[in-house]
Amino acid sequence: MAQLTYEKEITGLIVVDPYNDFISEGGKVWDRIKGVAEVNQCIPHMEQVLQAARTAGIRVFYAMHRRYRPGDYDTWKYIAPIQSSARKSKAFEYGTWGGEIRSEFQPQPGDVVTSEHWGSSGFASTDLDLQLRKRGIEKLIVIGMIAHTCVEATVRYAAELGYEVTVVKDATASYSDDHMHAALAINIPNYASAVVTADEIVEAIAGGRK
Amino acid sequence: MAQLTYEKEITGLIVVDPYNDFISEGGKVWDRIKGVAEVNQCIPHMEQVLQAARTAGIRVFYAMHRRYRPGDYDTWKYIAPIQSSARKSKAFEYGTWGGEIRSEFQPQPGDVVTSEHWGSSGFASTDLDLQLRKRGIEKLIVIGMIAHTCVEATVRYAAELGYEVTVVKDATASYSDDHMHAALAINIPNYASAVVTADEIVEAIAGGRK
Amino acid sequence: MAQLTYEKEITGLIVVDPYNDFISEGGKVWDRIKGVAEVNQCIPHMEQVLQAARTAGIRVFYAMHRRYRPGDYDTWKYIAPIQSSARKSKAFEYGTWGGEIRSEFQPQPGDVVTSEHWGSSGFASTDLDLQLRKRGIEKLIVIGMIAHTCVEATVRYAAELGYEVTVVKDATASYSDDHMHAALAINIPNYASAVVTADEIVEAIAGGRK
Amino acid sequence: MAQLTYEKEITGLIVVDPYNDFISEGGKVWDRIKGVAEVNQCIPHMEQVLQAARTAGIRVFYAMHRRYRPGDYDTWKYIAPIQSSARKSKAFEYGTWGGEIRSEFQPQPGDVVTSEHWGSSGFASTDLDLQLRKRGIEKLIVIGMIAHTCVEATVRYAAELGYEVTVVKDATASYSDDHMHAALAINIPNYASAVVTADEIVEAIAGGRK
Numbered sequence: 001m002a003q004l005t006y007e008k009e010i011t012g013l014i015v016v017d018p019y020n021d022f023i024s025e026g027g028k029v030w031d032r033i034k035g036v037a038e039v040n041q042c043i044p045h046m047e048q049v050l051q052a053a054r055t056a057g058i059r060v061f062y063a064m065h066r067r068y069r070p071g072d073y074d075t076w077k078y079i080a081p082i083q084s085s086a087r088k089s090k091a092f093e094y095g096t097w098g099g100e101i102r103s104e105f106q107p108q109p110g111d112v113v114t115s116e117h118w119g120s121s122g123f124a125s126t127d128l129d130l131q132l133r134k135r136g137i138e139k140l141i142v143i144g145m146i147a148h149t150c151v152e153a154t155v156r157y158a159a160e161l162g163y164e165v166t167v168v169k170d171a172t173a174s175y176s177d178d179h180m181h182a183a184l185a186i187n188i189p190n191y192a193s194a195v196v197t198a199d200e201i202v203e204a205i206a207g208g209r210k
Numbered sequence: 211m212a213q214l215t216y217e218k219e220i221t222g223l224i225v226v227d228p229y230n231d232f233i234s235e236g237g238k239v240w241d242r243i244k245g246v247a248e249v250n251q252c253i254p255h256m257e258q259v260l261q262a263a264r265t266a267g268i269r270v271f272y273a274m275h276r277r278y279r280p281g282d283y284d285t286w287k288y289i290a291p292i293q294s295s296a297r298k299s300k301a302f303e304y305g306t307w308g309g310e311i312r313s314e315f316q317p318q319p320g321d322v323v324t325s326e327h328w329g330s331s332g333f334a335s336t337d338l339d340l341q342l343r344k345r346g347i348e349k350l351i352v353i354g355m356i357a358h359t360c361v362e363a364t365v366r367y368a369a370e371l372g373y374e375v376t377v378v379k380d381a382t383a384s385y386s387d388d389h390m391h392a393a394l395a396i397n398i399p400n401y402a403s404a405v406v407t408a409d410e411i412v413e414a415i416a417g418g419r420k
Numbered sequence: 421m422a423q424l425t426y427e428k429e430i431t432g433l434i435v436v437d438p439y440n441d442f443i444s445e446g447g448k449v450w451d452r453i454k455g456v457a458e459v460n461q462c463i464p465h466m467e468q469v470l471q472a473a474r475t476a477g478i479r480v481f482y483a484m485h486r487r488y489r490p491g492d493y494d495t496w497k498y499i500a501p502i503q504s505s506a507r508k509s510k511a512f513e514y515g516t517w518g519g520e521i522r523s524e525f526q527p528q529p530g531d532v533v534t535s536e537h538w539g540s541s542g543f544a545s546t547d548l549d550l551q552l553r554k555r556g557i558e559k560l561i562v563i564g565m566i567a568h569t570c571v572e573a574t575v576r577y578a579a580e581l582g583y584e585v586t587v588v589k590d591a592t593a594s595y596s597d598d599h600m601h602a603a604l605a606i607n608i609p610n611y612a613s614a615v616v617t618a619d620e621i622v623e624a625i626a627g628g629r630k
Numbered sequence: 631m632a633q634l635t636y637e638k639e640i641t642g643l644i645v646v647d648p649y650n651d652f653i654s655e656g657g658k659v660w661d662r663i664k665g666v667a668e669v670n671q672c673i674p675h676m677e678q679v680l681q682a683a684r685t686a687g688i689r690v691f692y693a694m695h696r697r698y699r700p701g702d703y704d705t706w707k708y709i710a711p712i713q714s715s716a717r718k719s720k721a722f723e724y725g726t727w728g729g730e731i732r733s734e735f736q737p738q739p740g741d742v743v744t745s746e747h748w749g750s751s752g753f754a755s756t757d758l759d760l761q762l763r764k765r766g767i768e769k770l771i772v773i774g775m776i777a778h779t780c781v782e783a784t785v786r787y788a789a790e791l792g793y794e795v796t797v798v799k800d801a802t803a804s805y806s807d808d809h810m811h812a813a814l815a816i817n818i819p820n821y822a823s824a825v826v827t828a829d830e831i832v833e834a835i836a837g838g839r840k
Contacts, residue, residue: 001555059495075479075530076554078348080369082400110495115535118550120400125369130538133792134496136290138766148397153370156363162763164288164396187358190292190330196271225654269705285689285740286764320705325745337755340748343582344706346558372553498768500789502820516834540820544790558708568817573790576783580754584708602812610712612748 004139004166004194006058006205012137013053013060014121014158016144016151016172017045018105021091021098023145028091028098033146036180037173045171045198047104048141052202054108059135062101062113063122063144063154067094082120082149084210120153129161139164141201143171148183159191166194168201214349214376216268216415221242222347223263223270224368226332226354226361228256228315228380230302231308233355238301238308243356246390247383249384255408256353257314262412269345270321272311273332273354273364277304289384292330292359330363339371349374352402353381358393369401377405378411424559424586424614426478426625432557433473433480433512434578436542436564436571436592438466438525441511441518443565448511449516453566456600457593465591466563467524472622474528479555482521482533483542483564483574487514501570502540540573549581559584561621562612563591568603579611586614588621634769634796634824636688636835642767643683643690644788644801646752646774646781648676648735651728652719653775658721658728663776666810667803674800676773676830677734682832684738689765692731692743693752693774693784697724712750732828750783759791771831772822773801778813789821796824798831821840 021027023043024036035130037043039054053060066072068090073079086092092099093205107113112135122128132140140156140163151172158165167188174180189195229391231237233253235244245300247253263270276282278300283289289297292306295367296302302309317323322345324338332338361382368375384390399405406414441447443463445454457463473480486492488510493499499507506512512519527533532555536547542548552560560583562575571592578585587608596599609615616624651657653673655664667673683690693725696702698720716722722729737743738754740763744758752758762770770793772785781802788795797818804810819825826834 035391071529077556078374078377078403078554079370080375081403082369101267104399107368111493115546118547119370121370125550126535127538127545130545130790130792134498136497136768147402153366153396156330159290159292160329160331160363160760162288162760165290178391179396182396186389186392187362190359191290193288287766288764295732320703325756328757335757335760337748338747340580340582340755344708346707348556370550372550498792498794498823500795500821501823502789508677528707539790541790569820572817573786576750579710579712580749580783582708582749585710598811599816601808602816606809606812607782608819610779611710613708613711 004164004204006139006141010136011058011139011141012132012135013050013058014063014122014140014142014154015050015060015105016063016142016154017065018062018101018144019065019092019098020100020102025101026087032172032175036176039172040170040173042171042173045168048198049141049143049168049171049201050105052205053141055203055207058205060107060111061128061135062107063110063128064113064116065092065119065150066116067092067099069094080119083118112130120150122150122154123157123208141156141166141168143168145173147172147174148179152183152187153189155188165192166196168198169194169195171198183186214374214390214414215348217353217375220346221268221346221351223260223268223350224273224350224352224354224364225260226271226273226352226364227275228311228354229271229275229302229308230310230312231326233327234312236353237298238363242385245381246386250380250383252381252383257323259351259353259381260413260416263351266415268415271319271338271341272317272321272323274323274326274336275302275360276326276328277302277309279304290329293328327376330360331335331367332360333367333371337391338384349376351376352368353378355383357382357384362393362397364404365398365401375402376383376411377402378408379405381408424584424624426559426561428477430556431559431561432555433470433478434483434542434551434560434562434574435470435480435525436483436562436574437485438482438521438564438612439485439512439518440520440522444522448509452595455594456596460590462591462593465588468618469561469563469588469591469621470525472625473561476625478622478625479557480527480531481548481551482527483514483533483548484533484536485570486521486536486538487512489514500539503538521596529613541572541577542570543577543581559586561586561588563588565593567594568599572603572607575608576610585612586616586621587612588618589615591618634794634834635680636769636771640766640784641688641771642762642765643688643785644693644752644770644772645680645690645735646693646772646784647695648692648731648774649695649722649728650730654732658719662805663803666806670800670803672801672803675798677789678828679771679798679801679831680735681774682835683771686835689767689836690737690741691756691758691761692737692741694743694746695722696746696748696778697722697729699724699816710749713748750780751787752780752784753787753791761785769796771796771798773798775803777802777804778809782813782817785818785821795822797822798828799825801828809836
């Protein structure tokens with residue numbers, strides 16, 4: 001991996017959409033993800049990175065998708081395909097188990113849960129950028145779901161905004177190896193300065209802690 | 211294709227980075243693109259769509275990458291990989307032939323050339339969105355280079371901003387079929403309401419003109 | 421007033437911060453506002469405009485300030501003076517009466533309550549712009565609090581984004597006539613295409629309804 | 631003044647619109663400004679602050695208004711009052727003396743001239759924020775024209791984006807004392823952490839240089 005450093009004062013961990021609907025058995029989208037996620041041990045790796053960040057004193061930011069509420073999208077003139085899907089599936093429905101954060105990933109005091117995004121980028125129409133900047137964060141470590149949609153979108157926006165980005169490739173997942181390849185091998189390396197494993201980032205974070 | 215309509219009052223054609231360095235024989239990046247571009251007849255298709263838009267009275271917007279100037283990026287703390295490449299290659303160098311728009315795609319009176327982007331999205335840190343909105347544009351047709359970087363980024367941002375987007379798949383190109391697949395088959399269909407051929411869009415535009 | 425029109429399909433009413441803390445007897449900031457607000461009958465005018473918009477089928481959008489929650493601002497490196505004040509006063513504290521919308525202004529089905537802003541502009545770091553655009557809104561009527569901070573900021577951002585803006589001068593208030601003059605006579609006329617009375621906008625809206 | 635510090639690595643000087651049309655004898659708008667500008671010695675103070683910033687190694691950023699070009703605004707559906715004025719007066723016309731930076735304020739190597747803004751805020755639809763962030767700038771010192779329009783707008787946006795802002799009150803000017811009062815006494819103190827004199831900022835900068 002690139003020899004990046006992760007000073008805790010300027011590094012933030014972005015956890016993208018750790019909803020039960022995405023990453024828990026029984027979630028609405030889990031069946032489409034679990035093939036990849038079980039092979040690369042995505043969920044344990046997400047936990048591992050989250051724990052390492054907390055231990056190192058790296059602040060944690062949650063980038064969360066809009067939880068479906070009745071009426072959402074109904075009066076929009078235009079709706080992107082991915083929003084049509086969300087509308088149809090009612091993924092992350094507000095007030096349901098699927099719209100809750102998986103228990104192992106519950107926000108802790110000091111974590112920042114940003115306002116919800118309506119598309120894929122955690123930055124679009126939210127306060128994520130403000131919350132990061134207000135704390136002097138310049139470097140991002142990104143984990144979560146789904147590699148080729150929200151994760152890639154958040155990475156692209158982060159790079160356009162000027163952040164230095166690292167993506168943890170076995171702490172994300174998608175519908176197939178083909179989707180993972182598109183996101184992690186084709187696109188994200190143009191925007192993320194490093195694409196690493198959970199083991200690698202945990203070691204690098206621990207190094208930065210010293 | 212989806213039965214979209216393209217009313218001239220609310221539709222804009224976005225031409226992404228039609229620089230000689232990208233799309234002309236002798237351009238710095240052309241050798242990496244021409245394999246795909248010659249097979250799908252990208253350049254003639256771009257011309258065909260541009261001509262059809264002009265004939266139909268659809269306004270044309272140019273989303274242009276920063277033309278390299280001495281000193282660019284030199285005092286940046288962080289630089290994304292794709293920006294490092296641009297810095298190294300000096301692609302689209304200001305004042306050189308490579309940094310000029312290929313002759314067939316020269317802006318005409320009434321076209322809008324927006325301010326230059328520093329990353330991949332034509333919207334990031336530019337006036338593209340403002341110029342579109344000020345003219346009541348709600349629907350975008352996107353052509354140009356490169357499919358998996360600037361085109362995909364511009365499409366993603368457009369969808370996040372609320373535009374209805376159509377991408378012309380044989381009026382764009384990339385480094386390989388693998389790159390085209392990642393952009394056009396995996397990612398863009400989540401954000402673009404239609405991914406069509408040049409022939410299809412030309413027919414649809416002509417229909418909207420009636 | 422300028423002869424603007426307010427077609428219901430493209431016009432939105434923006435209600436800025438109708439919290440009890442601002443506009444109800446007993447609210448934390450009311451004592452500083454009520455001198456002006458009682459003279460210009462701000463609250464009845466706000467109700468009058470809101471009712472007229474609903475009757476005319478003009479959609480209503482609520483631009484709401486961050487309701488104070490414990491920990492807010494605590495880990496920010498920099499805080500603007502107006503944010504320091506909000507932190508100290510705990511204005512609009514979440515879960516308290518002061519942080520609730522005054523009863524006469526409760527959102528109705530079909531209204532849009534946007535995500536909360538941390539400064540003064542209803543657009544900054546929120547989904548207000550997205551929610552407006554997705555419904556084809558191009559023209560805004562702005563009422564609410566406080567004239568020289570959140571109202572002026574929201575008007576300035578709206579104009580920069582390309583909206584046509586109308587401000588209702590007796591459906592807003594501030595700390596003194598001097599503050600009202602700065603906002604309504606000096607600054608806002610550069611950005612709002614019309615600054616009108618409640619009676620004038622009600623008549624214009626009714627006209628647009630025909 | 632507040633005891634702010636101005637470390638050169640994280641501080642930027644923003645020079646707003648130092649066009650001949652604004653600040654030179656014979657400029658299109660100078661007659662409306664010179665009453666205030668001559669009394670507060672605005673131009674010499676701007677020079678003094680610019681020189682002090684250069685000496686201290688504080689990077690200089692130019693936030694420049696769109697220079698008028700034929701066709702500008704002609705096909706916009708909506709135009710804000712301040713843009714109508716710019717269109718009518720052709721202020722800062724491209725290719726004319728009025729659209730050039732006054733000679734004493736010419737950019738030097740290492741300065742950053744950002745893309746042009748179409749309204750009042752130096753941040754709206756430009757790369758100003760990107761250029762600042764890419765260099766790690768967190769604190770801004772703002773000078774230039776005009777106090778209640780572009781300067782106030784740029785300050786408001788800066789605060790919303792998270793910057794710590796200082797305004798130099800005798801290195802800006804406006805149409806009257808009333809306009810200066812609205813900007814400098816009523817509005818800007820909510821967003822700028824300090825409003826100081828040129829002498830004060832020069833002393834503070836020199837202190838930060840040690």
